[in-house]
Amino acid sequence: MAVKVMIPTPLRPYAGRQASVSVEAQTVGEALDALTGQFADLRRHLYADGGRLRSFVNVYLNQEDVRNLQKDQTPLRDGDTISIVPSIAGGRSC
Amino acid sequence: MLKLSEELAERIRAHAAQSYPYECCGAMLGTEAAGARLVKELVMLDNQREDSPRNRFLVHPADVLRVERAAQAQGLDLVGWYHSHPDAPPRPSEFDREHAWPWYSYVIVAVEAGVPRRMASWRLLDDRSRFDDEEIGSDLMTVG
Numbered sequence: 001m002a003v004k005v006m007i008p009t010p011l012r013p014y015a016g017r018q019a020s021v022s023v024e025a026q027t028v029g030e031a032l033d034a035l036t037g038q039f040a041d042l043r044r045h046l047y048a049d050g051g052r053l054r055s056f057v058n059v060y061l062n063q064e065d066v067r068n069l070q071k072d073q074t075p076l077r078d079g080d081t082i083s084i085v086p087s088i089a090g091g092r093s094c
Numbered sequence: 095m096l097k098l099s100e101e102l103a104e105r106i107r108a109h110a111a112q113s114y115p116y117e118c119c120g121a122m123l124g125t126e127a128a129g130a131r132l133v134k135e136l137v138m139l140d141n142q143r144e145d146s147p148r149n150r151f152l153v154h155p156a157d158v159l160r161v162e163r164a165a166q167a168q169g170l171d172l173v174g175w176y177h178s179h180p181d182a183p184p185r186p187s188e189f190d191r192e193h194a195w196p197w198y199s200y201v202i203v204a205v206e207a208g209v210p211r212r213m214a215s216w217r218l219l220d221d222r223s224r225f226d227d228e229e230i231g232s233d234l235m236t237v238g
Contacts, residue, residue, distance in 0.1 A: 008162075009171060010197035044222055045195055056193045058155040065155070085158055088175050090190035090200070091117055091143075091150035092182035 001076045006083040014041040029072030056087045095229045096215045097132040107210035110178035114208045116147040119177040121161045123170040174199030184214040186225045194218040
């Protein structure tokens with residue numbers, strides 16, 4: 001399936017300065033693998049040590065958070081759009 | 095350099111004082127040209143962290159998307175975020191570093207006993223190892 005991955009502004013320097021990248025994939029996980037395979041520098045900003053998606057990084061398939069679908073196993077259809085959206089979190093030391 | 099007019103800086107300080115002893119948070123919309131980042135508008139947001147709002151803040155992704163769309167509609171970029179550190183210095187914590195991306199400007203204002211104090215801006219390095227201090231300028235001739 002050909003799908004489009006929307007790249008948020010802060011991560012565009014690590015994705016050839018593109019606002020979106022087209023990849024071929026059957027699932028959301030495969031699409032992110034294809035993206036980070038093409039642009040390896042994206043990995044450290046999306047994944048924590050151990051390969052899990054960072055807790056503040058959210059992935060949407062069209063308008064739906066994939067955590068509410070089948071997470072990285074969520075199947076894709078031709079023309080789908082995947083968006084990477086951060087939660088903004090922080091705070092002083094305890 | 096982050097160019098932030100005194101008027102906008104004062105609005106951040108007021109939001110921080112009003113939210114004390116909780117952390118406040120908001121978005122900064124603006125433009126970037128020739129290495130200078132100019133903040134043109136603020137979007138004050140509610141801290142969604144209900145369990146520990148004294149030392150944490152949270153902006154849900156739906157609010158991030160809403161703010162991004164608002165920026166695009168005005169021909170602006172979402173250039174960064176601000177939050178307060180009640181009774182703590184305006185330095186990013188380890189928690190801040192773990193939850194940051196490069197490129198964004200992260201403005202932090204210290205609030206001591208309800209009174210806003212020093213404000214600083216920070217940018218995360220590409221390798222995520224630490225933040226660099228980003229100079230804040232308030233040259234009003236370039237703002238507007």
